[in-house]
Amino acid sequence: MNNWVLLELGVEELPASEMDSIKEQLQVLVPNLFSEARISFGSCEVFITNRRIAVRLQNVSDRQEDVVLEKRGPSERVAFSDGQPTKALLGFLSSNGATLEDVFVKDGYVHIKKLVEGKNVCEVVPETLVKVITNLKFARPMRWANGDFEFVRPVKWVLALLNDEVIPLRIFDKNSDRYTMSHPYLEKWIAMRHPKDYVQVLEENLVIVDETARRQFIVEQLTEIERAYGLVCEKDPLLIEKICKIAEWPQAIVGKFDENYLKLPQELITVTVKHHLSAFSTSRAGSLTCHFVAFIDRPRDDFSIIVRGYESVVNARLEDARYYFEIDRRKRLEEFNENLKRMVFQKELGSLYDKVVRTQQLVQYMVEKLSKESMKDKAMRAAFLSKADIATHVVYEFPELQGVIGRIYALLDGEDESVALALEDQYSQEPESELGALIGACDRIDTIVGNIAVGNLPSGSKDPYGLRTKADTIYWSVVRYGWDVDLVELLLTAKKLLNIDFDVDKLFEFMSSRFYAFLLSQRFSFDIARAVNHLWSRPLRGYLAAQALTKACQSEDFNNVAIGFERVHNITKNHSDRHFDGALFEEDAEIELLNQFVSVKPKVIESVLKLNYEEAIRHLSSLKPYIDRYFDEVFVMVDREDIRQNRLGFLKNIDELFMLVGDLTQLIRRD
Incomplete structure (x- = not known):
């Protein structure tokens, strides 16, 4: 059982965007396919860098597990004639290496049980490893060798070991062996003696193959630079992750840009450094400095030439930024709105200026519906300026600064601070201000309705316009800021503004499905999410109902x-008429339930309007004994048509009252 298995594929430069997916797939494929092959193991490690993909298994079993297979043969009538085996039965036994003693009859057919002894692991592992690799999926696979092979990137070598022996396999026209490649700086082949040496041997050859160790190596260097230079590095987790993916031996270098550029807005500098150098900005005593920390993929050496190259690049980009910034500041931010009229939002949906006008109208609608008159002027101003920075020279050159430049220019123009902050906050998936959330929600509503109107409905993994994320952010904002808004009315208002005729059912289905996904993301159980999903059009109520039901x-x-409730719901689910006449009630039990219903209904509705769902549930619960007695003593489906319809109409009213809180038939009983 103390067996080790190692598989490594050397590849051309892996795109960072594929690496997480490959790792996640391997963590699923390896256990599943080895289990399918009846091979057990203790632990599975997945290693991935920009030049190699590897899997290492420990405590792999010596042999496959034995298995008893049951196989069905011909029918009993065909298998025997006058109690003697027929040719059909004898042929079945011969082809399966069985004898008459192995035969038994079940459900009218001959069956045999056959013990299949497990093979030695060395006979099974090659095929299993090939299955693991060929089952990987990629967003953008490459083909090479006249299109004969397809993988994330062309494969350069295959290392495969079972303990100290090479596992013989052939894949991508490569035969496996025990050799791997060092870091390109050393550029040499390394013979791997045993899988247990893998991590250490590679590290000795300038490859930190373990992702966690690479990440720690980066952080340690940043910390050391902070100590040595008296700086504070902006340890952006996403940037650390990026460097971890593009370097096998990440080595820090420190450079400087011209101090004159510190007069630029801080965000313009930090974004330039981050996006064009993949480098970290630094500060001292809370103020940005001209030092930056970049990483290169090679061991420590004389980096002076490399540092000068980095400095030259960042100074050139900052000079561009200064030039475009100065041109932009010749006008006020609002003046850039005129340029939006010549910028297409989407071909079928008009210009960016058209979108701004629609967003303003949706903001006005929301402000009125939510009784937010106190913020109306600021909201309308923020909506008017919401896309102005897209027309600026800086955002054209540095699109990642969209929203940030809007805030900076608005503040320089003397706009209200909350309006300026909203221009950036509108793009956040978790807006920090209600004003930013409001502008962002209306902008996203317009985008969702517009795209579904022209047929850009997300399908499968394809969502090029990010509509799912936009819907999730809308629901987050509704809950975070307590907006009791009717989403159907808002969506229909957005549709009217677009003046495009389309099937709104697709829009409603999309928003309903996203509400369910949003509830799951908020850690509600799937049955609770299903129980309140019909309340998606009043998402705040649906969320609060989910909390109360939980x-x-x-x-x-x-x-x-x-x-x-389930008894009420099931008997009325195909009945839509809510009309009933209490004068037709005959039984004491239905009269008592009617009296209790009349008493409880206004209390439930009042509680819902107050958004107090726990109180609503308490009122609904008081109907329980009356409902039980009703079904014990009253037969609903009587022959007399008018009585039956009357009783169903009455119960439908009770069903709909409960549905204000949730569809309780979806709930799983909890012990």
Whole structure:
């Protein structure tokens, strides 16, 4: 059982965008395919760098597990004639290496049980490893050798070991052996003696193959530079992750740009340094400095020429930024709105200026519906300026600064600070200000409705316009800022502004599905999410109902209430008429339930309007004993048509009252 297995594929430069997916796939494929091959193992490690993909297994079993297979043969009638085996049965036994003693009859057919002894692991592992590799999927695979092979990138070598022996396999026209490649700086082949030496041997040859160790190596160097230079490095986790993916031996270098550029807005400098050098900005005593920290993929050496090259690049980019910034500041931010009229938002959806006008109208609608009159002037101003910075020279050259430049220019123009902050905050998936959330929500509503109107509905993994994320952010903002808004009315208002005729059911289905996904992202259980999903058009109510149901489900009494509701719901699910006449009630039980319903209904509705769903559930729970007695003593589906319809109409009213809180039939009983 103390066996080790190692597989490494050397590849041409891996795109960072594929690396997480490959790692996640391998962590699933290896256990699944080895289990399918009946090979057990203790641990599985996945290693991935920009030049290699590797899997290492420890405590791999010596042999496959034995398995008893049951196989069905011909029918009993065909297998025997006058109690004797027929040619059909004898042929079945011969082809499966079985005898008459192995035969038994089940469900009218001959069956045999056959013990299949496990093979030695060295016979099974090659095929299993090939299956692992060929089952990997990529966003953008490459083909090479006249299109004969397809993988994320062309494969340069294959290392495969079972303990100290080479696992013989052939893939991508490469035969496996025990050799791997060092870091390109050393450029030499290395013989791997045993899988357990893999990490150490590579590190000795300037490859930190373990992702966690590479990440720690980067952070340690940043910390050391902070100590040596008296600086504070902006340790952006995303940038650290990026460097971890593009370097096998990340080595820090420190450079400087011209101090004169420190007069530029800080964000313009930090973004330039980050996006054009993949480098970290630094500060001292809270102020930005001209030092930056970049990483290169090679061991420590005389880096003076490399540093000068980095400095030359960043100074050139900062000079561009200064030039475009000065040109932009010749005009006020609002003046750039005129340029939006000549900039296409999307071909079928007009210009960016058209989008701004629609966003303003949606903001006005929201302000009125939410009774936010106190913020109306600021909201309308922020909506008017919301896309102005897209027309600036700086954002054209540095598109990642969209929103940031809007805030900076608005503040320089003397705009209200909350308006300026909203111009940046609108793009956040978790807006920090209600004003930013409001502008962002209306902008996203317009984008979602517009794209679905012209047929750009997300499907599968394809969502080129990010509509799913936009919908999720809308729901987050609704909950975060307590907006009790009717989403259907808002969507229809956006549709009217677009003046495009399309099937709104697709729009509603999309928003409903995203509400369900949003609830799951908020850690509600799937049955709670299903129970309130029909409330997607009032998302704040749906969210609060989910909270209240989650709490109520811990009570055994409420589980009994859910059972009572299920009886009401099931008998009325195909009945749509809510009309009933209390004068037609005959039984005491239905009269009592009617009286209790009349008493409870306004209380439930009032609680819902106050957004107090725990109170609404308490009121609904008071109907439980009356519902139980009703179904014990009243037969709903009587022959007399008018009585039956009357009773169904009455129960439909009770069903719809419960549905204000949730569809309790979706709930799983909790012990």
